[in-house]
Amino acid sequence: MKVVLQRVSKASVTINQKKVADIKQGILVLLGIVNEDTQEDINWLIRKIINLRIFNDEKGVMNLSLKDINGEIIVVSQFTLQASTKKGNRPSYIKAAKPDVAIPLYENFVTSLQKEIITKVQTGEFGADMKVELLNDGPVTIIIDSKNKD
Structure with a gap:
């Protein structure tokens, strides 16, 4: 499982010209899933995301976590994070999990995240x-990859 975390002042997701998610200060999480991912990957990533000290304290030092600031979060599924660009100029998405594997893992990621933080977790579709x-x-x-924990 791979995530791209972006510390945001604000973020939103729109589908068919309808805003489905909208946050102020927090984190936008882009989530890419492979077939080998498990609940263990989800649990490890969530602990990292909510405890990562990437928000400024009163001295302007990145010393506070999402939990510390009671920040908001949007999770967006993004299979293109699993792209391979080693050969040629057209990315290959063969490593990305197919929907029958990815959807349950994505839903478990969101549900597990909701259990860990107080603020509402918003999502794309x-x-x-x-x-x-x-x-x-x-x-x-x-960028964090659960396969590179060491």
């Missing part, structure tokens, strides 16, 4: 054509 808007704060963008 799995497989939909989404328009994601964000104001990246910093900019702070971090």
Whole structure:
């Protein structure tokens, strides 16, 4: 499981010209899933995401977590995170999990995240054509792969 985390001042997701998610200060999570992912990957990533100290304290030092600031969060499924670009110029998405595997893992990720944080977890829609808007704060963008825990 791979995530791209973006610290945001605000972010939203629109589907068919209808805003389905809208947050202020927090994290936009882009989530890419492979067939080998498990609940263990979900649990590890969630602990990382909610405890990662990427928000500024009163001295302007990144020393606070999402939990510390009671920040908001949007999770967006994004199979393109699992793209392979080793050969040629057209990305291959063969590593990305198919919907029958990815949807339950995506739903478990969201449900598990909701159990861990107080604020409402908002989402896009799995497989939909989404328009994601964000104001990246910093900019702070971090990539985490649950297969690279060591």
